[in-house]
Amino acid sequence: MDLHIIIYPKCNLKCSYCFYNVNSLSYKKNKLDLASIQTWIDKSNGQIENVTFTGGEPTLHRNFLEIVSQISDQVESIKIISNGTMLTREMAESLKQYKAKIDISLDSITSNLHEEIRGGFKKTINGINIAKEIGILSGINTVLTTSNLDQVDDLIAFARLKETKINFSPVDIEESNSLNLLSLSLQEKNSLLRKLENYYCDDRNHYFKLFYLYLHNNKLPNFTKCYFSLRNIILDSDGNFYPCYPRKDIQNSCLGSIFNNSFEDVMLKLQEMKLGSCFKLECFGLYQ
Numbered sequence: 001m002d003l004h005i006i007i008y009p010k011c012n013l014k015c016s017y018c019f020y021n022v023n024s025l026s027y028k029k030n031k032l033d034l035a036s037i038q039t040w041i042d043k044s045n046g047q048i049e050n051v052t053f054t055g056g057e058p059t060l061h062r063n064f065l066e067i068v069s070q071i072s073d074q075v076e077s078i079k080i081i082s083n084g085t086m087l088t089r090e091m092a093e094s095l096k097q098y099k100a101k102i103d104i105s106l107d108s109i110t111s112n113l114h115e116e117i118r119g120g121f122k123k124t125i126n127g128i129n130i131a132k133e134i135g136i137l138s139g140i141n142t143v144l145t146t147s148n149l150d151q152v153d154d155l156i157a158f159a160r161l162k163e164t165k166i167n168f169s170p171v172d173i174e175e176s177n178s179l180n181l182l183s184l185s186l187q188e189k190n191s192l193l194r195k196l197e198n199y200y201c202d203d204r205n206h207y208f209k210l211f212y213l214y215l216h217n218n219k220l221p222n223f224t225k226c227y228f229s230l231r232n233i234i235l236d237s238d239g240n241f242y243p244c245y246p247r248k249d250i251q252n253s254c255l256g257s258i259f260n261n262s263f264e265d266v267m268l269k270l271q272e273m274k275l276g277s278c279f280k281l282e283c284f285g286l287y288q
């Protein structure tokens with residue numbers, strides 16, 4: 001199983017569409033400590049193979065490197081999902097030593113546009129350059145909105161230049177918001193799909209099909225099982241486990257607590273939940 005840890009629930013940016021700023025997701029009080037995470041993983045008897053650290057902004061945690069270094073001995077690989085603004089050469093070198101890779105979020109290679117949507121452009125590009133140079137860059141995450149469609153080709157070219165993959169996700173935001181992709185004309189939708197099809201045709205065709213279904217029919221699939229939760233669990237900053245990010249604020253989706261429940265307890269609860277038909281726009285990027 002892969003464990004996603006929301007290690008730091010706050011952020012230094014205020015992206016215009018962030019789940020935490022415009023949607024229902026809420027930042028929880030941070031109750032996680034290194035010892036509890038280590039003990040819990042230890043007791044899972046090798047069942048936790050990979051850990052992803054996310055947030056908020058994980059690199060802002062004051063013991064971030066210490067936590068990564070300690071957990072790295074317990075698992076096969078570590079991934080960080082970050083806005084890249086805080087990444088220094090020293091931090092990147094340490095992360096490499098702790099077998100960690102980083103995905104950095106970038107929505108435009110044009111300073112003004114990225115500033116408008118997310119902020120921190122220069123620092124983010126600097127973070128990507130450092131990650132590439134040190135050899136820990138595992139991908140670029142781009143959220144597609146109505147404002148950055150003309151950036152798709154340039155972003156793909158930029159990712160190729162950095163020899164990394166790019167993960168596009170449609171913005172998850174209410175339909176009345178002008179950033180929502182459903183407000184595009186048919187012509188704009190087709191143009192976007194052509195660009196994505198070229199990029200995804202080799203190995204991620206299933207993901208392109210999701211985009212097609214969503215943009216053309218405003219439909220999301222009704223899976224019989226949730227492929228994300230077959231392999232992943234979320235640990236929120238308050239110490240509670242959830243099957244996925246969208247469900248992390250739903251009380252009856254809680255799988256237990258790191259302070260009171262074992263890996264087996266959490267898995268048992270997960271198996272009892274019938275997940276799949278609840279696929280939402282927010283789950284989209286998790287299927288890449």
Ligand SMILES: C[S@@+](CC[C@H](N)C(=O)[O-])C[C@H]1O[C@@H](n2cnc3c(N)ncnc32)[C@H](O)[C@@H]1O
Pocket residue numbers: 011017018019020023054055056057058081082083104105141142143169170171172173
């Ligand atoms: C919540 S952030 C946390 C990690 C880090 N702060 C970052 O921005 O990469 C994780 C990912 O979710 C994306 N994201 C945030 N709000 C979103 C939304 N409303 N729709 C789609 N993706 C979103 C971000 O762009 C980022 O790639």
Ligand code: SF4
Pocket residue numbers: 011012013014015018019020055056057083118
């Ligand atoms: S950097 Fe990440 S967590 Fe912070 S506001 Fe942007 S999307 Fe949200």
